[in-house]
Amino acid sequence: MAIWRKLAFLIILIPCLILHFLKQLRGSRLYPPGPLRLPLIGGLWQFGIKLSPDSLTKLAKQYGNIFTIWIGYMPAVVLSGFQAVKRGLINQSEAFADRPMTPFLKVMTKEKGIILSNSQTWKQQRRFAQVTMRRLGLGKKGLEHQIEEVAQELVEIFAQAKGQPLDPMLPLINSTCNVICTLAFGHRFSLEDKEFLKLMEALESSTRFIGSFFHGLYEIFPFVMKHLPGPHQKTLLSVEMIRSFVRKEVERHKDHHSLHEPRDFIDFYLLQMEKNKDDPDSTFDDENLSQSILDLFAAGTDTTASTLQWALLLMASHPDIQDKVHKEIEDVFGSSQIIHYRDRKKLPYTNAVIHEVMRSKYVFLFGVPRRTTEDVNMPGCFIPKGTTVVPDLHSVLLDPKEWETPDEFNPHHFLDKDGHFVEKEVFLPFGAGLRACVGEQIAWIEIFIFFTSLLRAFTFRPPEGVKELNQEPVVGLTTHPHPYKLCAIPVCGTTNY
Structure with a gap:
């Protein structure tokens, strides 16, 4: 009798599951076409074991520049190529202004902060961050001077290797x-500093998890994964460790806080909290x-470091381009004059090289999703x-309709026939529209100052015996190089500055 009951249950269950799946397929017709949607995994079967930088570009060739990929039960519409991304993120910026909140990201961020928040929280936090960064002296003397000091420390670390092979990643x-x-x-x-090293380890752990296989599993099966051990639990512990590190710094600032002389992001934020303490609509609090x-x-650590890793690797792989950078810096500044961010206009070729690094070796698989x-x-x-939208910025930066040699490292993409630097509308490594990266300016200053400081001090070569x-x-989360070593050969005549 028990066998017959189980059989009857299966006879009822299987048609119900089939009908449920067919109902979901009918719902799929609301969205642009895309890969076949299978139960549980959606269209993820198209990617095999893992994503590659051109995974979405390949699908666009089959389904068009606007298509849908189902991530389990969730539809994600992909915008591929410059024209599709421009129509969405730029021409209809307001309509693409939200962020999707997936199960893991909800647990990780608590829907707070700047990057993944929405509505009033996002508007207030983003606006505050933009204003505060300007107040702290981006592009002037404040923070830029600090970046120059960090760059000099970095040069000294490279110099300690005395031309022997070193891995540039950790520095x-x-x-x-x-x-x-x-x-x-x-x-x-x-x-x-031991606490600083722990912070670095926690940052690396959390950034490496996002986009991994186990991250995907959590997003599809959160009700199961949240109870199981695994790398997702380690990542959440790492995030909490970073948050704890930040809280300690906040408490120190509260103990020595001066409302009249704010010096950093925390000082300005505490001042804003004080100003808004009687505003019921304020989102300025300790959690945010x-x-x-x-x-x-x-947003500002692994991404910038990965860009610089690619830059040094490409210089070592293209000695002819590296030589031109050296010559331009030497011709314009000699060996001792300080190079500031505003000087990038005096270095068109070097500026073009930096842009081409960011274009040809874009550090994300695609842009941060919108909703x-x-x-x-x-x-x-x-x-x-309410649909999740993925702007495939990788496809924009390698769009064959927009770039002469999209698959090659070619600084002339950003130079005219007279060697002058040329801005490109299609160059969107920081995104576009209302959700463009809030830290874009600080990233540009860092990359320019770090790159010119290192290239002025060293010639980068592969280690002896390494052909390529x-x-x-x-x-x-970022697309960084495989671990590598190179030799930083001191340039004759350079002096500390």
Whole structure:
């Protein structure tokens, strides 16, 4: 009798599951076409074991520049190529102004901060961050001077290798992290500081997890994964460790806070909290402060360090281009004059090289996803309100319709026939529209100052016996190079500055 009951249950269950799946398929017709949606995994079967930088570009060739990929039960509309991304993020910026909140990200960020918050929280936190960064002296003398000091420390670390092979990854990450510490806390840390090293380890752990296989599992099966051990639990512990580190700094600032002389992000934020303490609509509180600083670390450490890793690798792989950078810096500044960010206009070729690094070795798989705030009509398709939208910025930066040699490292993409630097509308490594990266200016200053400081001091070469450095990316939250070593050969005549 028990067997017959089980059989009857299966006879009822299987048709119900089939009907449920067919109902979901009918719902899929609301969205642009895309890969076949399978139960549980959606369209993820298209990617095999893991994503690659051109995974979405390949799908666009099959389904068009606007298509839908189902991530489990969740539809994600992909905008591929410059024209599709421009129509969405730029021409209809308001309609693409929200962020999707997935199960893991909700647990990780608590819907606070700048990057992944929405509505009033996002508007207030982003506006505050923009104003505060300007007040702290971006592009003037304040924070830029601090970045120059960090860059000089980095040059000294490279010099200690005395031309022997070294891995640039750790010094670059430490330096970019210390820039964010300066911005947020008002001071840097010694590279031997144990608490700082723990912070670095926690940052690396959390950034490496996002985009991994286990991250995908959590987003599809959160009700199961939250109860199981695994790397997702380690990541949440790492995030909490970073948050705890930030809280300690906030408490120190509260103990020594001066409302009349704010010196860093925390000081300005505490001042804002005091101003808004009687405003019932204010989102300025300790939780948003902690998450905003965590966002600054997440967006401004690994990304900038990865860009600089690619820059040095490409210089070592293209000695002819490196020689032209050396010559331009020497011709314009000699060996001792300080190079400031505003001097980039005097270095068109060097500026073009930096832009080309960021174009050809874009450090993300795609742009940070958006969510539609209203129903959106685009040429040939309809995107319902509340839909996750993925702007494939990788496809924009390698769009064959927009770049002469998209798959090559070619600084002349940003130079005219007379050698003058040319701005490109299609160059969107920081995104576009209302959700463009809030830290774009600080990133530009860091990359320019660090790159010119290192290239003025050293010639970078592969170690003896290494014919070619691996240029295939390691895919995670950022697409960084495989671990490599190079030799930083001191340039004759350079002096400390």
